[in-house]
Amino acid sequence: MLYRRIQEWFFRALMGLSLVIVLGSLVAMLGVLAWRGIGAISLEVLFQTPKGGYYLGGGGGIANAIVGSLYLALGGTVLATVLSLPLALALQREYASPRLARLTRLTLDVLAGTPSIVYGVLAFVIMVRIGMGASLIGGILTLTVLMLPIMTCAMAEVIALVPREMKETAYGLGATRWESTLAVVVRQSLPGLITAVLLAFGRGIGDAASVLFTAGFSDRIPTSLADPTASLPLAVFFQIGSPVKEVQERGYASALVLLVLVLLVSVVSRLIGRRFSRHVIR
Amino acid sequence: MSRIAIRNLTVRYGKHDALRNMNLDIPDGKITVILGPSGCGKSTLLRSLNRLTDLYDEVSVEGQVLIDGENIHDPRADLLALRKKVGFLPQRPFPLPMSIADNVRFGPRIHRMTREDILRQIGAPADAAASRHAAMDLLVEHYLKQAGLWEEVRDRLHAPGANLSIGQQQRLALARALAVEPEVILADEPTSALDPISAQLIEKRFQALKEKYTIILVTHVLRQARRLADYVIFLYMGEMVEHGPASFLNSPRDPRTRAYVGGEIS
Amino acid sequence: MLSRRKTDRWTGGTMRGALLLVNLVAFTIALLLLWKSWPVLSGQPIKDVLFSTNWHPTQGQFGYLAFIVGTVAVTVLAMALAVPVCLLSALCISEYIPTRLRWPVRLGIDVMAGVPSVLYGLLGIIVVVPWVHRLGAYFGRDGSGYSLLAGGIVLGLMVSPVIISVAVEVLQGVPRDAREAALSLGTTKWEVSLHVVARHAWRGLMSAVVLGFARAFGETMAVLMVVGNDAHIPTSLFDRVYPIPALIANNYGEVMSIPLYDSALLLGALLLMILVGAFNLAAHVMLARSEPGRA
Ligand SMILES: Nc1ncnc2c1ncn2[C@@H]1O[C@H](COP(=O)(O)OP(=O)(O)OP(=O)(O)O)[C@@H](O)[C@H]1O
Ligand SMILES: [Mg+2]
Numbered sequence: 073m074l075y076r077r078i079q080e081w082f083f084r085a086l087m088g089l090s091l092v093i094v095l096g097s098l099v100a101m102l103g104v105l106a107w108r109g110i111g112a113i114s115l116e117v118l119f120q121t122p123k124g125g126y127y128l129g130g131g132g133g134i135a136n137a138i139v140g141s142l143y144l145a146l147g148g149t150v151l152a153t154v155l156s157l158p159l160a161l162a163l164q165r166e167y168a169s170p171r172l173a174r175l176t177r178l179t180l181d182v183l184a185g186t187p188s189i190v191y192g193v194l195a196f197v198i199m200v201r202i203g204m205g206a207s208l209i210g211g212i213l214t215l216t217v218l219m220l221p222i223m224t225c226a227m228a229e230v231i232a233l234v235p236r237e238m239k240e241t242a243y244g245l246g247a248t249r250w251e252s253t254l255a256v257v258v259r260q261s262l263p264g265l266i267t268a269v270l271l272a273f274g275r276g277i278g279d280a281a282s283v284l285f286t287a288g289f290s291d292r293i294p295t296s297l298a299d300p301t302a303s304l305p306l307a308v309f310f311q312i313g314s315p316v317k318e319v320q321e322r323g324y325a326s327a328l329v330l331l332v333l334v335l336l337v338s339v340v341s342r343l344i345g346r347r348f349s350r351h352v353i354r
Numbered sequence: 355m356s357r358i359a360i361r362n363l364t365v366r367y368g369k370h371d372a373l374r375n376m377n378l379d380i381p382d383g384k385i386t387v388i389l390g391p392s393g394c395g396k397s398t399l400l401r402s403l404n405r406l407t408d409l410y411d412e413v414s415v416e417g418q419v420l421i422d423g424e425n426i427h428d429p430r431a432d433l434l435a436l437r438k439k440v441g442f443l444p445q446r447p448f449p450l451p452m453s454i455a456d457n458v459r460f461g462p463r464i465h466r467m468t469r470e471d472i473l474r475q476i477g478a479p480a481d482a483a484a485s486r487h488a489a490m491d492l493l494v495e496h497y498l499k500q501a502g503l504w505e506e507v508r509d510r511l512h513a514p515g516a517n518l519s520i521g522q523q524q525r526l527a528l529a530r531a532l533a534v535e536p537e538v539i540l541a542d543e544p545t546s547a548l549d550p551i552s553a554q555l556i557e558k559r560f561q562a563l564k565e566k567y568t569i570i571l572v573t574h575v576l577r578q579a580r581r582l583a584d585y586v587i588f589l590y591m592g593e594m595v596e597h598g599p600a601s602f603l604n605s606p607r608d609p610r611t612r613a614y615v616g617g618e619i620s
Numbered sequence: 621m622l623s624r625r626k627t628d629r630w631t632g633g634t635m636r637g638a639l640l641l642v643n644l645v646a647f648t649i650a651l652l653l654l655w656k657s658w659p660v661l662s663g664q665p666i667k668d669v670l671f672s673t674n675w676h677p678t679q680g681q682f683g684y685l686a687f688i689v690g691t692v693a694v695t696v697l698a699m700a701l702a703v704p705v706c707l708l709s710a711l712c713i714s715e716y717i718p719t720r721l722r723w724p725v726r727l728g729i730d731v732m733a734g735v736p737s738v739l740y741g742l743l744g745i746i747v748v749v750p751w752v753h754r755l756g757a758y759f760g761r762d763g764s765g766y767s768l769l770a771g772g773i774v775l776g777l778m779v780s781p782v783i784i785s786v787a788v789e790v791l792q793g794v795p796r797d798a799r800e801a802a803l804s805l806g807t808t809k810w811e812v813s814l815h816v817v818a819r820h821a822w823r824g825l826m827s828a829v830v831l832g833f834a835r836a837f838g839e840t841m842a843v844l845m846v847v848g849n850d851a852h853i854p855t856s857l858f859d860r861v862y863p864i865p866a867l868i869a870n871n872y873g874e875v876m877s878i879p880l881y882d883s884a885l886l887l888g889a890l891l892l893m894i895l896v897g898a899f900n901l902a903a904h905v906m907l908a909r910s911e912p913g914r915a
Contacts, residue, residue, distance in 0.1 A: 080808040087712035090705045094780050095725070098732045101743045101777070108746065159642060162635035170411050176639050178904050179646045185896040186649075187838025189865045190889040193872050194649060197656060197886070224642075237444045238451075240406045241527070244442030245461040245534050246434055248628035255460065259451040271734070278736020281840035281869055305738040309841060312742060327742050331735065338731045434625065464624075 109328025148215030160227035211287025230264025441536030449515025697772030766848035790824030
């Protein structure tokens with residue numbers, strides 16, 4: 073009995089310690105990034121594009137990267153959603169045989185696990201072959217491919233949670249597969265679907281490796297799909313490496329902006345999830 | 355009214371036989387009650403009468419279910435027409451993820467019923483509603499009344515169906531199924547979540563409905579079976595042990611039925 | 621009536637087509653990589669590619685061993701650091717801390733799971749690298765701090781919220797009856813956690829770990845920023861390493877000037893994809909076998 077009590081006590085301590093380590097490092101990380109970032113942020117940094125001599129400490133800001141990132145991530149998210157939703161719905165029993173569904177799930181898992189740099193170089197290879205340079209559209213398409221498996225897997229997961237009885241009910245009333253899918257499955261899983269979209273958006277806006285070669289970098293805000301486009305993760309990456317203090321500072325500012333954007337999306341996704349769950353049966 | 359005939363029906367989940375070689379004619383215009391201990395295949399039987407077995411991964415169905423002479427397990431069978439003809443109340447009631455009124459409207463809406471269709475179906479005069487929308491409102495009221503739910507929900511027809519209590523959800527499921535005017539109603543323990551009074555209300559409904567419909571109903575409540583049944587089927591571990599007019603419950607021949615009726619198997 | 625059926629038929633056909641297309645696209649990607657890296661693969665014996673450390677692009681020598689070891693070392697180290705801590709934390713969140721505290725903690729973890737990897741890399745540069753540098757000095761090793769250890773820590777930290785988030789979700793899904801039944805037999809809470817809850821949920825916990833592994837394995841930027849990027853087989857935690865994703869990201873921009881370099885880097889991409897594929901396949905087979913009923 074004593075042994076078991078000591079064991080209980082020991083593991084309790086160990087678990088508590090683990091949790092404190094993890095939460096502690098994460099909180100510390102947020103703290104460090106916020107602390108360094110806040111000192112570096114100003115209206116100029118947020119709302120101006122780089123001016124002459126920017127990378128030697130000249131004036132200007134990171135508006136090019138902020139806007140660029142939003143363009144890239146929004147474009148990618150829209151395209152990926154349009155493609156992912158039918159795919160995730162198609163994985164239902166009504167459309168896919170168990171074998172096809174299993175194969176496709178495996179494929180999607182492999183695609184989701186494939187490093188984003190692989191998509192980045194592949195897209196670049198294809199773009200070079202068809203004579204396209206680093207551009208907004210190149211970045212958007214690459215991000216679409218990167219997000220697609222992530223989003224589809226997340227969507228398929230919530231769709232699988234729709235109770236079978238609920239579908240039975242719709243079919244029992246004479247609905248077709250498509251009607252049941254639209255009126256019942258999509259409605260029931262809507263909050264989860266939205267979360268999946270926002271999750272993918274978060275992954276897309278933060279990914280540097282896939283846009284490194286495909287979107288490139290530019291000091292200007294893109295005005296057409298063919299323009300090279302800056303992004304926040306790359307802005308962090310390039311500027312942190314600089315020996316010039318002012319440039320480094322703007323790297324920290326970019327990091328904070330990126331962090332805030334991602335946190336915002338997280339929180340919004342939760343609120344939206346709740347807002348749309350009015351009709352959802354639990 | 356439809357005639358239902360079951361021929362050599364075997365249903366398997368993977369390798370596990372849920373129903374073995376059933377042969378039966380279900381009398382039409384009557385209430386047929388399926389009895390049997392939990393897990394004996396009652397829900398499976400109901401599902402195979404509506405081909406909802408399609409939704410399961412590892413189900414295999416052999417044999418035939420003939421509805422009006424047409425084998426519904428034939429891959430070429432017209433599923434939509436079949437399912438419209440055969441209404442289904444699942445064991446756990448699931449409101450569709452929409453408002454109470456929309457739940458009732460769901461069937462008529464997907465079947466694209468016109469104003470005239472609706473009014474004819476609920477037996478209202480042709481000028482009772484000016485638009486399709488108004489006709490739909492009448493339809494909602496009509497079937498909610500039939501299911502005995504109207505009084506409780508008339509003020510919140512646009513609230514989510516999910517907010518109803520389980521017993522109310524069961525009645526909503528009934529209203530929703532009736533609204534497509536099926537010829538057969540399959541009901542899987544339709545009163546399992548209701549208090550005795552509401553259950554009796556539903557029982558009365560079924561009594562009245564059997565004028566127009568063939569009703570097949572699963573229940574665990576022996577007394578309810580005695581009250582309602584015209585015809586009884588007793589299943590035991592996937593096998594049909596006995597069937598016949600309700601009176602056989604008083605003098606079962608098979609020992610397993612006798613044990614069940616005597617309360618030894620539950 | 622007829623058009624409802626038609627709609628259903630063509631949506632059904634389209635959707636099945638989409639499924640086939642995804643599989644086809646994945647296959648095409650793999651094939652494309654193979655095709656592009658063929659010049660290198662056919663130019664030298666495959667064992668020289670996989671098991672040699674001779675990496676001299678200008679002389680046309682591409683031995684991947686150091687990079688493969690670097691990739692595996694960083695990932696394994698990260699997982700070794702993260703998995704025990706994460707599973708214990710997840711158990712703690714799910715079984716021990718008061719309900720009132722549970723959801724804010726879970727919210728925080730979920731939010732952290734979405735933080736971009738570049739930011740973890742940045743944190744690595746600001747905090748972890750100097751810290752490892754000091755630790756190294758203490759053990760009598762000089763070096764900049766940019767090392768295998770720094771990479772492992774940063775990566776471990778990065779995948780922690782992902783693993784914990786999924787694991788807690790899984791643990792919370794274990795029915796309460798299972799716990800109550802065991803607790804009422806007089807077991808301690810830890811015994812219940814280990815023998816009942818964790819056993820009930822081990823499949824889900826495995827997939828949490830698999831997910832974390834996949835994230836760690838393919839991570840490019842966070843790693844690239846802190847591992848020092850030097851192609852040697854590491855002999856200690858304080859050595860620099862050079863994982864494949866970092867190699868590609870650093871060099872693909874200038875491949876055009878050196879013959880075969882392009883092909884060699886795409887071979888790296890192919891290797892990554894094959895490893896990810898093999899790993900996922902193993903996980904699928906293992907998880908499918910242990911649960912015969914579910915497809
Ligand atoms: N999806 C499924 N996969 C595998 N086996 C199943 C599945 N559904 C039911 N079964 C099995 O088939 C048998 C019959 O199940 P069924 O649901 O028809 O029983 P039931 O008579 O309705 O029981 P209850 O009265 O508890 O509702 C049971 O042994 C059950 O375990
Ligand atoms: Mg049942």
